[in-house]
Amino acid sequence: MHSAITRRSALKTAALATTALIAAPYVRGAHAAGSLAIGFWDHWVPGANEATKTIVNTWAEKEKVQVTMDFIPSQGDKNLITIAAEAQARSGHDVFAFPTWYPHAYSDSLVPLNDIMEPLIKQNGAVNDTVSYLGRADGKWLAVPATIGSQIKGPCSRIDLMKKLAGIDVQALYPAGEKPKADSWTFDAFLKAAEACFKGGSPIGIGLGGTTDSVDTAGAWFNGFDAHLVNAKGDITVKSDPVRQALEFSVKLAKFFPADAPAWDDASNNKWLVSGRGAMIMNPPSAWAVAKRDAPQVAEQCWTHGFPIGPKGRFAPFLPYFWGIWNFSKNIPAAKSLLVELSQQASAEKMVAASGGYDLPSFANFTTFKTWAEEGPPKGTLYHYPNPYNHQTLSVTAAPAPPKIAHQIYTQAIHTKMIVRHLQGETMEKTLAWAESEVEGFMRT
Amino acid sequence: MVDAVISDVRELSAPRRKSGMRRMLQRKSTIAFFMALPLLLLISLLVLYPAFYAVHLATLNKSMQRFVGLSNFTFLFKRETFWMVVRQSCLFALSAVFFKALIGFIVAHFVHNIPAKGQRKWRGMLLIPWVIPPAMSTLAWLWLFDPSYSAFNWILALFGFGPVAWTGDAYWARFSVILINVWYGAPFFLIMYLAALKSVPEQLYEAAAIDGASWWQRIWYVTLPMMRNIIAITVLFSTIVTFANFDIVQVLTAGGPIDKTHVFATWAFRLGIQGGDIPLGASVSLFMFPILAFCAIFILRDIHRRGNEAS
Incomplete structure (x- = not known):
């Protein structure tokens, strides 16, 4: 069968396409701010991952970032194995949910986050000493305390x-x-x-x-x-x-x-x-x-x-989870922007509501959400769960x-x-x- | 004249080289090599590379930034828990392999004596433990041994016994993990021994019967010598697999209580992945290698020697 594509026609098409690409005006595309891969902890509570997906997708649309989200379970330590593998391969997700001790364990592979953590503390209130102990090393914030999974x-x-x-x-x-x-x-x-x-x-x-x-x-x-x-x-x-x-x-x-x-x-x-x-x-x-x-x-x-x-x-x-950014990430600015979004009060409230009050934000101003006051039966059963009076x-x-x-x-x-x-x-x-x-x-x- | 001779030689040697190459390609060993090449590449990629990488990891310090030679190994030699894990791994592997071999041998004889028509069903049923992934079957065992809701304890209570802390007491926990390993692995021995039994010539038993040999003498002087190689190979294979076992212990006890059921693989996982000390975890897992290599050399040499004697 004779092919309709000849060498000459292929060259002509390529030349036209290149010219059009160079000459065309810049149009901001759907994913102009690059892509971001996130490894979240897979929540025990059915449906709790959906709130996270909604928050991230809304942010991605606004910021023109293409996101992929993986929800990695902690059963069988699958998340720990993934962390170890990604640190070794220096490849994988950009943002990862690190359990309690893991920001320190992988401190050399994480991007310092003082530039976002300090404004977040000013905005959302202080974090407790345990969060500082686990999330900071030598004056550097290794990761941001995560609402999801902290308990x-x-x-x-x-x-x-x-x-x-x-x-x-x-x-x-x-x-x-x-x-x-x-x-x-x-x-x-x-x-x-x-x-x-x-x-x-x-x-x-x-x-x-x-x-x-x-x-x-x-x-x-x-x-x-x-x-x-x-x-x-x-x-x-x-x-x-x-x-x-x-x-x-x-x-x-x-x-x-x-x-x-x-x-x-x-x-x-x-x-x-x-x-x-x-x-x-x-x-x-x-x-x-x-x-x-x-x-x-x-x-x-x-x-x-x-x-x-x-x-x-x-x-x-208290066992907090953290969101950290691997230093081999190719899109650190977008990753930081996402972590700021996830640490806003509105996001934290959605996550707490979706988890039926299980998730716990680490910032001082986030301990009195209505979910904890209203969940039941019996009504008020979770009121003291987030330590609202720091007693x-x-x-x-x-x-x-x-x-x-x-x-x-x-x-x-x-x-x-x-x-x-x-x-x-x-x-x-x-x-x-x-x-x-x-x-x-x-x-x- | 000399030039002419040289050119003649060149003309003659070219096709000879070509035919030599063709002959080499046609050789059975060459064909076998090329046919095995994909597997060799796969093994290199999935076995050799990780093995050498593990050796590399085992020579690094905890933060994996500095070469420390054999320090991780010398450090382990000074740890009380490490030696406890060595003892437990040996106890686990040796006792489990012994009972798997014993049960496999006995049941193989029973199955061998079942008439051919019904034998297939029994073979199929007896193989079930071996074909279920152990992580899944151990979950079922975990429910039977559950600390608070053990089905076994419920049955024992009906007879006025118990409750037994199957996974809470060190000795019962060791018993439980060995029991599951035996339950899982005995069918492998059974099927191998059954195949070996079927290959023993009937005439040998007839001759032994004529000589007045008892049941025990037939086993000792006919069956066992004829099965020696298959017993050695299965024991070697099972020892390697049992020593490296991870899933049964991890699912049932996770090494507890107070580390009394940890074996090399589970302790390496605890140190390396859960504890974030990958070089030390790699060192623990590599410690299995010399033990297993010693077993393999010892057993294979014995098989080779007997093979030579037979020929």
Whole structure:
């Protein structure tokens, strides 16, 4: 068959096309500001990703940026594997959602964001010390705190069981729409409540495994005693009195946890609450949200509130996510513009609403959205979730150790392992010696 | 005259070279090489490159900016947890392979003795654990062993026993991960041993029977010697796969409680990916290599020696 395209006609077409391209006036195209690939965390809450998609697509249309969004789950650590692979390949997404410790772990591969973070703080209010500790290194902001995925893991109590078994009215301690009246909510009160619930057949469900929920709660007990395995300077302080006191208290308390607590993962406490077996768990409102769907009679009795106060203060576990920009990104200005958009109040409000109150912005002015006041049943159950009166210090396990050391302490779940070892009969000094030896191993650079 | 001779030689050698090339291309080994080339390239890309890259990573410091030689390995040698992982990996691999081989051997004999008509169904059913992806089947096991809602504990409670902390107690957790590995891997041994059993000439058993050999003597003096090579190969293969196991332990216990079920792969993942210390994670995973290489050389040399003796 004879082809209609000859060499001569092809050359002629190419020449005409080139001339037209050079001679044509500049027209701003649909994607004139380039393209941007974003790796978001894949939300647990069904439909929550849609709010993010809407915000990003609206911004992209306005800014003429072509965006691609991937929602990467944290199940099986798929997001961590992707982060490691992209850092190695120096290729992949432009913007990525980094879990708690990862801005520091990849600090050398991230674009400093002081130029957007400082104006955002002026506009939206300060961020807490934990956000600064995790998101900033040597005066540089490594990433912007993300609304999506950030969470406080405070107590989610069963109103009825706590009243019946422990004689504690959690709604009175933390009334909806009002300041907490929780002076009596102390570590000792918690210990007594745990014992009463255990004896009453509905133990408080706190895990002692190696996953984040267990580690976060253990860290909050330790912080309540000002007990740190490594101090801010990087000195090992395992064999100190506060650590001994914290360990002793934690073991006393752990005796009232379910017997299989050392095997618990992050799903176990949710199941414990939803099944109706426990009087309390330490979790963001995701467990309550599942109960709302699967066990409404349990959800109606749930109340999310603050942590008890320890001898050295009231600390609640806080796990923020961050949005960072890889330094191999080809479109850093557009990436920064997107992060500013995602950090606006309107965006944060949409994300919080879409997640049913689970997501938590880190800026001080964003803790009183109507979602938390209105969500129910029971109405007001999430009112105190975002710590609206700052009556507890938001903290992370293993802080204030230098973040790269703290990351290892956290990942290796040293706090919960110490509790389990001592709980299972190892002497206090042997447990401390073991922990000291482990922590020594984390000092390598 | 000399020039004429040289030109003659050139004229003669050209076609000879050409035919030599053709002969080389027609050689069976050359054809085999070219046919295997795509696979060799694939292996180079997916196995050799990552392996050498892992060696490179293992020689870097934690922030991956400095060459530290073997420091990561010497660091590991000083860690108590590392030696615990070494012990656990050996316990996990050796006990799982032993029981897989034993169960596979016994069940292969049972299946071998089933009449041919019904045998196919049994073979198919017994292979089911092996064809389900272990990450999925372990999830089902996880529900059976669930810390709070174990189906096994429910059954035990009916008889007045339990509850057993299947994944909460170190010893039960080790038992559980080994049990699942045996459940998953025994069918592989079964099918290999069944194939080997079928290839043992019937006359040998007849001769043994005439000599008055007991059941045990027939197994010991006929079956086992005839199956030695296949046993060695399956044990080697299974040892490698079991040593490198990740999914069963990760899904069932994630190395817990208090690190008592970590094996090399899960601990490497914990250090490298979850802990952000990729060089140390790479070093842990590379530690498997000398152990497995030693096993492979030892077993393959034995097979080779017996092969030579037989010929």
